[in-house]
Amino acid sequence: MDVTTARERLEDMLAELDRSIGVLQGDPVAVREHSAADAGSDLTDADRAQAMLTVATAQRQAIMEALKRIDEGVYGRCVDCGSPVPEGRLEARPEAARCVQCQGKQERRR
Template sequence: MDVVIAQGRLEVMLTDLDRSIAILRGEHPERELSAADAGSGLCDSDRVEAALESLEGHRSIVRAALARIDAGTYGQCLGCGHDVPEGRLEVRPDAARCLGCQTKHDRAVRH
């Protein structure tokens, strides 16, 4: 994948993630729950917190991909050092590993 195209796509992803994070934070500011809404509010708050955590994690991955572009290592697998297949980068411009190394990484993280 052309690095300039990848950078543009990653910057759009980053902007979209920042916007989503800002919306969630704006719609659900931290507040104290009354006893009456503690049950439903807590569940809603947990969902929002989980969504924010996921979005912020993805944001970190996108920023890391942009850093690899700056470092000149974009498209090299962090696991084996070989090129990440073009098709994988087309689908996931934030991919840091080839599919084999990503599978190994995911298994290691889960355990």
Template sequence: MTGDRARLEEERLRTVRRLADLRGDYRGFVEASKDSNADDEHDPEGTTIAFERSQVGALVRQAEAQLEEVDAALARLAAGRYGVCVDCGATIPAGRLEARPAAARCVACASTRR
């Protein structure tokens, strides 16, 4: 279990850092749009500030969801339920946990939830 905890803690740290970077990027887009009176919706040179802000906002939400998943996995580890599918109770294969340390479901249950 020590390896599992280390892998989850590493995943959590990586996600927290990514989230901090993304939030900084988002704040930058918000600040850029406040300081500019340019009509970026009609800029022929590329994407708009609003589009970029929307894209980064989506990435922030994804990182927040990932952090919640990692925290839930750490809670399952503390409760002795890590590596057990939350839907069917089957053991989650080690390879799946290695690839997705926060996985809460076995492959069969994860594929039916889509």
């Protein structure tokens, strides 16, 4: 994927994530009136919203780092080993920072 296309896709993804994060950071639970029976489901909803916010924030950070790699001229190179990130991987995940092998190693460390 050429860097112009990658930048456009990443910027579109960033805009969508920013909208989603804005919605998740809102407090719709406080706006509604609740009964005592709703308290348990509200906690579950709040937990779910927090988990989604955590994932969206991490995704946003990955996109910002990918845009920085474009600016630095190293987009498409693995941040660990320096080898090219496969084109198909970048098509599927334009924010990918690692080749498949290094990403697998990273995930096994977690």
